[in-house]
Amino acid sequence: MIVTVPLGVLKAGALAFSPPLPVDKLTALGRLEMGSLEKVVLRFESAFWSAAGEGDLAWLYLGEARGEFPFIVDITPDAGAPTLVLLHGGARAREQLDVRDDDTLVADALLVLERLHGGPIPAPLASHVTRWRSDPWSRGSYSFPALGQSMEDFDRLAAPVGDRVLFAGEATSRPYFGTVHGAVHSAIREAARLGVDGSGLPGV
Numbered sequence: 001m002i003v004t005v006p007l008g009v010l011k012a013g014a015l016a017f018s019p020p021l022p023v024d025k026l027t028a029l030g031r032l033e034m035g036s037l038e039k040v041v042l043r044f045e046s047a048f049w050s051a052a053g054e055g056d057l058a059w060l061y062l063g064e065a066r067g068e069f070p071f072i073v074d075i076t077p078d079a080g081a082p083t084l085v086l087l088h089g090g091a092r093a094r095e096q097l098d099v100r101d102d103d104t105l106v107a108d109a110l111l112v113l114e115r116l117h118g119g120p121i122p123a124p125l126a127s128h129v130t131r132w133r134s135d136p137w138s139r140g141s142y143s144f145p146a147l148g149q150s151m152e153d154f155d156r157l158a159a160p161v162g163d164r165v166l167f168a169g170e171a172t173s174r175p176y177f178g179t180v181h182g183a184v185h186s187a188i189r190e191a192a193r194l195g196v197d198g199s200g201l202p203g204v
């Protein structure tokens with residue numbers, strides 16, 4: 001069996017292991033952390049910020065409140081309609097998500113856009129607020145090296161238990177943790193452990 005649930009799900013104890021996981025793995029689980037990277041997505045009737053579809057457009061925003069939507073991306077060409085994505089992450093995102101509902105976060109995001117635009121902006125047609133941290137299937141965005149952990153903790157999480165329970169997923173990839181390629185890397189590693197040649201996999 002290969003366990004591929006996210007680190008946050010393992011940390012939350014959502015899976016029961018019998019016998020319990022070895023101390024080494026539990027120690028690593030206690031030290032590794034899931035970070036937060038969250039988004040507010042806003043769709044507008046028209047692109048008030050500039051003509052859409054003319055290539056990539058993004059803004060870095062440094063507001064008075066540290067970490068308040070520091071990165072904003074125009075995804076209009078991909079979305080097929082005037083759409084902005086405002087990203088926030090780290091401690092501020094965690095705190096804000098805990099105390100602010102979706103409508104308030106959307107209002108915060110609109111205020112930032114007004115400041116950037118230098119005046120009133122139209123109301124969005126639709127919005128979406130991500131909350132990976134409270135999603136029971138992820139419990140965070142992706143792993144990061146937390147204070148007090150060692151890089152070996154990624155290896156401890158990756159170690160098989162009794163050659164019967166294997167572990168994969170981005171948080172088990174010491175070289176590429178936190179990324180899609182980390183997840184793929186771990187899948188190839190565990191496939192090889194089972195004697196499967198992963199060299200034919202897409203992108204390998």
Ligand SMILES: Cc1cc2nc3c(=O)[nH]c(=O)nc-3n(C[C@H](O)[C@H](O)[C@H](O)COP(=O)(O)OP(=O)(O)OC[C@H]3O[C@@H](n4cnc5c(N)ncnc54)[C@H](O)[C@@H]3O)c2cc1C
Nearest residue numbers: 004005006009014037137141142169170178179180181183
């Ligand atoms: C906002 C954001 C932006 C990102 N940007 C990038 C980027 O630009 N580049 C990049 O490389 N990576 C990025 N990542 C990280 C990337 O998405 C992850 O590293 C990658 O998806 C991890 O893959 P995984 O297979 O380890 O875990 P996941 O893709 O999370 O897969 C785990 C699976 O386990 C399932 N699961 C959970 N709990 C249970 C359970 N109890 N029982 C059964 N199944 C369960 C889940 O539903 C899910 O399908 C980003 C992540 C976020 C959140």
